[in-house]
Amino acid sequence: MSSEHMQIGEVAARTELSLRTIRHYEDTGLVIPSARSQGGFRLYTEADVARLMVIRRMKPLGFTLDEMRALLQATDRLDSDEELSAEEHGQLLERIRDFEQAAQERVVDLRTQLARAQEFAATLAARLDRTPAP
Template sequence: MDDRHMQIGEVATRTELSLRTIRHYEETGLVTPSARSQGGFRLYTETDVARLMVIRRMKPLGFTLDQMRDLLDATDRLDAGDGLDGDERKVLLERVRAYEQAATEQVGKLRVQLARAEDFAATLRGRLHPIPAP
């Protein structure tokens, strides 16, 4: 990945997260800036941005901060791969698989909610533009 460092404002723009939200994720240990500038500003890399995007995608699916932390821990350990024996790798993959299944279930629920919302909007449009009487 790119070693270029970005300040928090650029990261906020790229991730569509507020500065406050990014700082909150830092305070809760979900993301840690890769470096600090001489002036003490947080500096992030593409890897940090990718991590924030995972968090951003989990949030609307109802995952808690602890679940986000757990998934990120599992994926970090799988990505590092150092010293993982077969059993440990299998356990980590099962953790990731459980999150994938939970995400898929939540997406299904959201699709149902969206269909209901679209139906409701169509009903309201129908009331605004009634069919003329014969």
């Protein structure tokens, strides 16, 4: 991982999130810039970008900010250099498994919604095809 810092504009371009959205995630504590420039600009690392990508992927699945925070806390704890008891390690993995299962269920729901939307669009297209022009 690179230790180079990026300003928020580059992070926004890389994550396809707006500056406002990134600032919102900062305000809610989901992501905290790794540093600030001498001029006070937010500076982010690759790890910060990876964290924002997790959030970006959770958002369309309908996860709440609190759920995002819980998953990030679990992964942060697992990724820390701190030694974990076998019990805590197991609990963290179980929490992540729960999120994975919820994500899979939400993907199925979205596929169902997409299929219905495609059927609807096809119905409209067929209607237009069989309606003569004036």
